[in-house]
Amino acid sequence: MNRTRKLITVSALAALVAIGTGCITEETGVEIVIRDAYCMAFDESHESETFVTPRTVYLADELDQVLEDNDVSREDLVRGGMIAASYEVTEPPAHDWTLTGGITVERTDIAAGPDTLLTYTSQSLMGAYGAPVFAVLREEGVTLINDALEDYIAEQDPVLLFKVVNGDCIPNPSASDQLVFEWEACVNYYVVVAETLDVYDFYPGSPTD
């Protein structure tokens, strides 16, 4: 009966609104989650199994664009975090290779890192072609990324330097059989935006009231 009484109250209020003017709104806090990923393209061409390929990510610029696309500003953010990382071969080699190595990350705006973010072990390039492979992560690299997100929220402008550090390659590349392929690594992350909205609710309060 309590529920029926609520319904009657709701409808009575709503009817008054419908025949009158104005709106019934309740101010409520809503935490919006924006999920995105920043991706780095690597063009590899090597005659040796050991190689290092760097890429710089201006995290602040990346995030500024994401926030602009979602029509929110940096001061609306309350927290952020890294979800996962993946890699994918986008242009396959002439034949398959098996690679073992990792990706490190460091900050160039402040002294932090380098730390290993992810590793790949005996990864077939053909096996990573056309579909992302979620990587085995390392806590130190994830922590550096999380700290960079928090620093961005704190109005800093983090710059990240990623390096592909390859160790082994089977078969071994040579001048006559070069390791040539393109791939992309992505870091999935989220940021939480806190907003206060006026929502239309003819019966404000908890559903269990």
Added chain:
Amino acid sequence: MTIPRRACVVLGLAALLVGAGTQADAQIEDQLSAYTGPNAEGYLQPLATAIGADLNGGLFHTARVPLSGFHISIEIPLVAVLFAEEDATFEAVTESGFTPEQTVDAPTVVGSGEAVIVTGDEGTSFAFPGGFDLNSLALAVPQLRIGSFMGTEAIVRYAAFETGDAGLGDLSLFGIGARHNINQYFGETFPVDLAGGFFWQTFSLGDDLLDSDALSIGVQASKLYGTTFRFEPYVGVSYDSFSADVSYESEASGEPEQVDFSFDSESTARLTLGAALSAAFVTGYAEYNIAGQNNFTLGVSFGN
């Protein structure tokens, strides 16, 4: 830091969800864009169910359908659903390669505004968006009733709103149906009025965010007391169905991804108990609907 926002959008349909001000962003579609899979369906489910329940309410307030003559009335039924505690959360599963995969009770679109954060391997975490902390959904559904031809009348519902800065895009409602006088076949001494009919509606929200259809087929009975001031209790039984298609874009994977899914057609029986009070050309009525999701209707009608 939070940004206060304030706006009045429209009456009735505007009860839907968010109001917003100069920056229109924190809307349903924004929250949905954080989901790429089945989570989106769970997040929206209470809203879809409530819309279905609201649409099939307030379709009639009498079983009297004149056999002939010109009869017209403009009606504004306002149908309200109260959300229950169980509508506030759903079983959500982590996405985007997050490990280990976890299932948690996350807010639905009507649930708590607080995001739910879970922690995973190696310092990773995953966030489920908050809801809009709604306790009720009320829809005003203006309709025109016109007749009668051989004991049959037509009913048309129409409403269209632009939410402007609210960022939902357009809200639109169209419905059409007919009712037929049944008690004419039982003789003049039959003690109550009887009618049967159907009503079909389509309701859309946003730029293809939600497109829904509702159908109600049913019979009604009522008994009129009084002449100058009239009192008329009524009852109805109907078979209702509702389905909805949802479409939006997510960039959760880093690239724009179109997400489409449907709420399967949901069919329920509905029992309506109501009463109308009228004088001259004005009628006020109230009804309670017992269905898959119960709701209450208050309405006013102007006409003959």
